Amino acid sequence: MINFVLSKIMEKEKTDKKDYILDVAERVFSEKGFDGASTRLISSEAGVNMAMLNYYFGSKEGLFLEIFNRKISSFQDILQNLGNDDSISAWEKMQTYIDMYGEKVVNNNCFQKLLYQEMGMNRRTDLSDKLRDMLMKNVTELNKILTEGIANGEFKTDIDIPMVIATLYGTKNYIINTPMMSSPLLGYDIQDDNMIETKLKPQIKSFMKNLLKAYLHN
Amino acid sequence: MINFVLSKIMEKEKTDKKDYILDVAERVFSEKGFDGASTRLISSEAGVNMAMLNYYFGSKEGLFLEIFNRKISSFQDILQNLGNDDSISAWEKMQTYIDMYGEKVVNNNCFQKLLYQEMGMNRRTDLSDKLRDMLMKNVTELNKILTEGIANGEFKTDIDIPMVIATLYGTKNYIINTPMMSSPLLGYDIQDDNMIETKLKPQIKSFMKNLLKAYLHN
DNA sequence: CAAAGTTAATCAAACGATTGATTAAAGTAA
DNA sequence: TTACTTTAATCAATCGTTTGATTAACTTTG
Structure with a gap:
């Protein structure tokens, strides 16, 4: 049965x-x-x-381990080559990244939780190293975009790049990993798939763009 | 021996x-x-x-449980009555909060890790409820400050208060809870007490002020 | 074709190791 | 002594894992 x-x-x-x-x-x-x-x-x-x-x-x-191996490949190419594209501005790249990231990551919130739970243990294992490398690829790409934006005058010269990146990931993690806090804070159940789609995703994307626009721009 | x-x-x-x-x-x-x-x-x-x-x-x-009970009392009064003080501006209150929070919280990073680890499990226990209530007090206070700032014209009218709060806590958590990511990102060992004191604390405080200043202000 | 052989998939039962907890006895200080 | 601390030994329960038997679906063989 x-x-x-x-x-x-x-x-x-x-x-x-x-x-x-x-x-x-x-x-x-x-x-x-x-x-x-x-x-x-x-x-x-x-x-x-x-x-x-x-x-x-x-x-x-x-x-x-198999849980991670299954996902790693699909996370590799989130924003591959976005940093090398010269046809759009750094700020447009940031917006694109925020959209892609907000979409992809909120959809996999169980995995995200597990991922940062494992990273938080900071044991020095093959798995941890692999996960760090995986995540670092995106960090590096973000770094490239932000550096480019400073160089070409789009962004302020005194922005704190590492902290911007920490803000981007940290804000998302806080919401996803502690629903017991973020649900009452946001005023809706962030574990509800419908709410995630109709409210959380747009809110995260919109906020992150407004926040970074205000901080980064001249 | x-x-x-x-x-x-x-x-x-x-x-x-x-x-x-x-x-x-x-x-x-x-x-x-x-x-x-x-x-x-x-x-x-x-x-x-x-x-x-x-x-x-x-x-x-x-x-x-005793680990938490021991700390809870000392966390109760972090920013008590800060929201009710009428002698300083909302922005000054935010700055004060960022300073106090950055100081207190980075000093207790083991406990912070443990705290959000437990909150992340989102089991419905007496402990979880107690911890949520404890954290919610600070959230409420922050909410009050931000609402006041909007009302008196210091801050923009369209700011996303819950997301601002998520950013504040999320950024700190990301740095503290995943040193395996944040250390290479920031370029120094965030587990080193000396680095925490001389570099991390000032950097977090300074960045959060600049970030929120840009986002909140008219 | 049918009988025999082979394979992967699945199961209940049991294994040794480790877990959190308890005991009774020994130690310590007032 | 008396009351509080500390210890090694031991407990039942649970852990991850292994086993041997059984099933079902193919393959091979005569």
């Missing part, structure tokens, strides 16, 4: 069982943390036998 | 054993998370017998 329901879900979402387990594990890990999420809980939430996790992913850690 | 060293440390830091255990536990919890930090690890790091934790704090959860 459960398998019937499961198969229906899988069929609808056009994903195989392995991917489905990864989806569930991503959510559970993001809610409970790596140590707080037992393999028994993950497997029961996914409706599969406990042994299947080891069968598919080798170990709990293997499952954890 | 270990007890001798411990007693020397305690003597130097002028704190009793219970407080010392809480300090160690705060750090370990912030590094490993609640589930990742075993009572054996905490007790060995603190140089005390495992049973002492239960003797002093009743349970692992009791120890965890």
Whole structure:
């Protein structure tokens, strides 16, 4: 019976069982943390036998790593080559980045939570290094855009580039990672998919543009 | 021998054993998370017998709660009555808040990490509610200051108050909670106490003032 | 074609290790 | 003594993992 329901879900979402387990594990890990999420809980939430996790992913850690490997590739190209495009102004690039980032990232808020949860542990592991490199690519690109904007006179000369970047990521993280604070603060449930689409996304994009426009521009 | 060293440390830091255990536990919890930090690890790091934790704090959860109870009182009065003071402008209040917040919060970065780690779990517990209420007091105060600034014409009428607050806390959290990102970004080790004092604090304060000044002001 | 063999997928049960917690005894200071 | 601290040993529960058996779907063989 459960398998019937499961198969229906899988069929609808056009994903195989392995991917489905990864989806569930991503959510559970993001809610409970790596140590707080037992393999028994993950497997029961996914409706599969406990042994299947080891069968598919080798170990709990293997499952954890696979969650990240699956997403890393799709995050690589968020704003690739945006910094090298000479046909648009630095400010237009910033706006484009804010739009893309706001779209992509808010859609993956479970993963985002998990990502920064892992980064926060700051253990020196292969995974952490890989994630840092992944995130640093975007940071570097942002750095390039901002530097260019200063050089060509679009932006003020005394802007604090690292802090601007920290503001961009930090504001988003605060909202996504602490809904217990941000929901009452914003006045709507930021865990509600409908609210995310109709209110949160436009609000974040609009605010970040206005904020940075005021700070960056001459 | 270990007890001798411990007693020397305690003597130097002028704190009793219970407080010392809480300090160690705060750090370990912030590094490993609640589930990742075993009572054996905490007790060995603190140089005390495992049973002492239960003797002093009743349970692992009791120890965890005590860490927060100890800090909550000192966080209550960060900016009490700042919003009600009519003798200074809203912008001066914001500056004062940024200074106080930047000072207090960066000094307690282990606790801050732990705090937002727990808030991020968004489980509905007494502790979470208490922490939310504690943080909400500051949010409310900020709200009051910003609303006042709009009303008296100091600030623009179309500023997004909730997002301003999210930016203020989010930027700080990003820097404190993900040193693996913020250290290479800022160009110095934000875990180094000396760097925190000489570079990070002034930089955060200065940047937040400039950023908000540009965004808020007419 | 049908029988035999092979494979991957799935399961309940159990493994050893570790967890948080408890105990009873020993130590310490007033 | 008496009351408070500290200890090593031990507890049941839970952890991640492994096992051996069973199922179902293909392949091969005669």
